[in-house]
Amino acid sequence: MKYDLTKKSTKGAQRTLRAFSDAMYKLLAEKSYDDISINEICKISNFPRATFYNYFEDKKDLLNYCWLLFKEESNIEQYHDVADEDLQEYVLGQIFEAMDQHRELLTQLAKHNANNSSIVSSIYEYFKNEAITILKQHLKNQTSKVPLELVAEHYSNTILLVLKWIFIENHPLSKREAMEYVDELLGK
Amino acid sequence: MKYDLTKKSTKGAQRTLRAFSDAMYKLLAEKSYDDISINEICKISNFPRATFYNYFEDKKDLLNYCWLLFKEESNIEQYHDVADEDLQEYVLGQIFEAMDQHRELLTQLAKHNANNSSIVSSIYEYFKNEAITILKQHLKNQTSKVPLELVAEHYSNTILLVLKWIFIENHPLSKREAMEYVDELLGK
DNA sequence: TTTAAATTTAGACATGTGTAAAAATACGTT
């Protein structure tokens, strides 16, 4: 991301960011990610390409920004202390909510893009990293031969695997059922 | 892959396939995957770009072909019946051997490419699919609430996670230790 | 309101991607 999201941004910048991400969302609902060109995004959003490159490194960079909005827009309850044994449930719940509130977009994505296209792995990786970040902080007191990082990534893999099954591969399950799947896969 | 690998190929085709994959290997040892262009591959292998497109869809397609060679060249013992409880060990062992015999290339890859670059996920996905294929066939008689496909993918994820840790993130472990990690992650 | 600073824009450039059709070449078969 070329644009600095931490500093407070001007109205113009807000408008521009919004225009580009809206255009991306619109195109994602219409066609496969690979078939979307930056030229097209610019045409729809009525900004010149130079402006696009003022804000984003490339198409993937914009996509990542879209996932950020995606997460922020689903006003997930803020994190509050969770008992360690509820940790996986908490993380799964948070991402489940975010995806649940964007079911339509995800359905369209699944429709236009093959299952292992770069866009599916893009969303997968984005939320996996979210999960890893939370899990790593709270698994510190575990005693296991396997390194903490591996455990955190493994839990995250498992959670995202089930969420992909539900929201991308379109097997509707409740949050509770999702949790049961995760528990069983983790041998609990 | 545009070229049909199943039919027996002419000497010329063999030579061409070899030239392209050699060029790719050479470049992979030198620079990051994203910085490798098809033009460059063609310059090194002394073939025109159109010939490249006779054989491969795109750069990723050639890369996938490289993993195929990678696997074939490590003369892994042929599959023979394995007891179900040894299945994970068998699959892990096979891929461990293949990666072990290409340690140098993997080290170079890790050096030039960020951890989640498309090339790392490319090799990850390739072997993950190998693992899934074997596991799916042999997990048929499991009785679990979680669907077979999910279980197979979960096991494969876990195996590849540990192998990535060892060969890409460069934490040397023996095959036995790797197996212990996998068992612990799977809650065995 | 004015002005200095920051941002945005237009356009050009070099490079890369992928397709298509015709021409040249190599190859196995006889």
Added chain:
DNA sequence: AACGTATTTTTACACATGTCTAAATTTAAA
């Protein structure tokens, strides 16, 4: 060795990507 087929090469084209610069415009602050 010559033939006919299949492959490879040449050539040309259309479009995408990413960078750069100078000019225009917008913004924030005086």
